[in-house]
Amino acid sequence: MNGWIQAGTIDELREQGPKLIKGGIVVFYHEDEVHALDNRCPHLGFPLHMGSLCDGILTCHWHHARFDVCSGGTLDPWADDVPVHDLTVRDGLIWVNPNPGNGNPDQLYRNRLQNGLEQNIGLVIAKAIVGLIEAGVPETEIAAIGIEFGVKQRRQGWGSGLTILTAMANVLPKLDKQGRILALFQGMLHTARDAAGSGTRFLLDPLPGTGVSEERLTKWYRDCIEVRDTRGAERVLLTAIREGADEKRLFSMMSMAATDHFYVNGGHTLDFHNKAFESLKYVGHAQRKYVMASLVPMLGDTTRSEELHSWQSPVNLVQPLKEAFEELEKKGVSTGNEVCGIDEEELLQALLGDDPLRTVRMLKDALLGGASPVHLSQIAALAAAERVVRFHTQNDFGDWLSVLHTFTHAHAVHEGLIRSADPSWLVRGIFHTAATIYLDRFLNIPAAPRPAARAPAEEAPKPAELLELLDKQQQVAPAAAWVMHYLCSGGKPEALFNVLGHALLREDAEFHSFQMYEAAVSEYDRWASVPGPFAEKARETLLLAVTRYLAAHAPTSRETPHTAKIAWRLHRGEKLFEDE
Structure with a gap:
């Protein structure tokens, strides 16, 4: 029995009760059979030899988790199965294999992560993530499990949980090991909470015919969204996917509909679109239709900012923007990355200033002059970040969300323009950002002072x-x-x-x-x-x-x-x- 551990005789076990042996293993004699299991309760680690064994069920006394003593399987989904160990009896002596025989730990952790997501049990999710990371599974593969779960198990479609999970997957390279575990756990937990009680999301079928042009499908999709017909829009979208439209074209089609109205849902809609398309690099090709279709439900009940009083009075922002859009559509915008002589500081200060109509003119003239939409959107995102830097804490605490929404919307426009195959429509998002930066100006009155540059220390402070x-x-x-x-x-x-x-x-x-x-x-x-x-x-x-x-x-x-x-x-x- 090379490497196996001797656990005494059956008579000793029968008379003396559970026996602890090397490797953290406990051996039980119960109902004329011998069983060997890990002694740590897989829920929170309490010693199982201190538990109770009756009718084949081993009960941990700390939180009353119950286990089948033969297989190690738990009756309680918030616990995990106990690893069991093979044993044999030779010449009256019990020998135990120190290695548990519960199968492939990688697959076990994947299954447990899926169980934790389905049951919305945080500790199960956390233990599965730790186990997968320690087993060497790439973090992006772990994130994909949560994303694929979320787009199928939340009837309302893409939500804040999936946005958090994708955002945290994006920043994994910035974090140490403990940070990566926390990032994945936070994202997974929020995704599970979002889906809890929602019900499975089933996709509709694409349209039966083939050969519809991409241009027509795009028009149909926008028309459906205009009248809040999300089911019709979903069928059109799935048809475009089946017909082979690539991700750039699909993003362009969907972002057109998301920007046909102004700053929809306080910027969340475009931000969610951006995150969903970013998540495609983590999931398999077969899952992309689920990801993109999950965006459609949110467009059925949207707040359209051009209908809000603040966008029309005391300064009418709506009409000047519509006129600018018409001119840009007629004359066209550059698809390149040329800066074309833009004074970055001047544009930044205009965006932060009190004359939104001047800002609209500057943006329009820059675009008509061949400036890169990507570069303009990058400066707009910077201006939105400056609003956060200048946000004074004497404002109502809830107003932090106003400057936050503007910044994340601006970021989504910037990233979307980088991704889009046709920026001519998404440039409207730059103007929507500019308008919200203007509307946020009172949150910088008075402006919080920017920290002054200080004389450098001999050594940088410890993070x-x-x-x-x-x-x-x-x-x-x-x-x-x-x-x-x-x-x-x-x-x-x-x-x-x-x-x-x-x-x-x-x-x-x-x-x-x-x-x-x-x-x-x-x-x-x-x-x-x-x-x-x-x-x-x-x-x-x-x-x-x-x-x-x-x-x-x-x-x-x-x-x-x-x-x-x-x-x-x-x-x-x-x-x-x-x-x-």
Whole structure:
């Protein structure tokens, strides 16, 4: 019995009760049979030899999880199966295989993650994620499991949970191992909560005929969305997918409908479209129809900002924008990346100024002059981030969401223009962003002072100091000042993004904080390869914006990350209880 462990005789076991042997294994004698299992309860690690065994059911006394002593299978979905060990009896002695025989652990963790998502059980989700990561499964593959679950198991379609999960998948390279575990867990948990009680989403069939032109399908799709006919729109979309339209063309078609009206659903609609298309790089090709179709339901009940009083009075923003769109549609816009002599600082200040009609003219003239829509949208996103930097804490706390929505919408327009095959329609989103930046101006009156540059220290502050600072409330200004000092002292942005990620992920953060972090990271990276003082200040602005927003929303009770911490400790074999 090379490598197997001796566990004594059957008579000893019958007389003395459960026996602990090397490797954390417990051996039971029950109903004339011998059983060997891991001694740690797979729920929270309590010693199973201290439990009760009756009628073939082993019950842990800590949380009353129940297990079939023969197979190790649990009766309670919030627990996991107990690993069982093969044994044999030779010459009256019991020998136990130290290696459990429950099958492929990789597949077991995948199955448990699926179970946790379906049952909306946070600890099961967390333990499965930890197990998969420790088994070497790529994090992007783990994210794909959650995305594929979410687009099929939420009847209302794409929502905030899937947006969080995709955003967190995008920022995984910015985080250390613990941060990556927390990012995936937060995204998965929010996806499961979103889907809980919703019911499976079944796709409609595409139209039966073939050969309909892409141009006509696009018109049909927009017409259906215009009258809020989401079922008709879904069939048209699935027809376009079946006919082989690529992702760029599909995004163009869908973003046209999303921008036919102004700043739809406070910017969330376009942001959700952007995240859904970003998620396609994680899921398999066969899943893309589920991802794209999941966007359609949200367009059936939308708030269209051109109908709002604030967009029409005291300054009518609607008519000038419509006139600009008509002229741009007639004359066309550039599809290149040329800057064409744009004064970036002048445009930035105009976007932040008090004359929205001047800003509309500047944007229109720049586009007609051949300027890159992508570059203009990048400056608009920077202006929206500047609103967050200037947001004064004497405003109502809920107003943080106004500047946040503008920024994430601006980011979605920027990323969408990079992705789109036809930017001529999505440029409308730049103007929608400009209008909301203007409408947010009162949230910068008075403007919060930008932290002053400080003399560099001999050594940059330790990033962990920021986490200590954010253990207290009302640290918006001190946190921004700390970041400025860190940058002035030569601190590395990579370490700062990691610690900002932990500042987010250690909290019971709500949806918008995840949006803010991911959008700031992405916009920073777009400016990272651009030389010059304007780009340098842009990067500084983005870091200050995300820091101020996260500081405003911390600390919380931190129950969610505590669950992930428990899962990690259990996986490493740590005790969560103390034996008296």
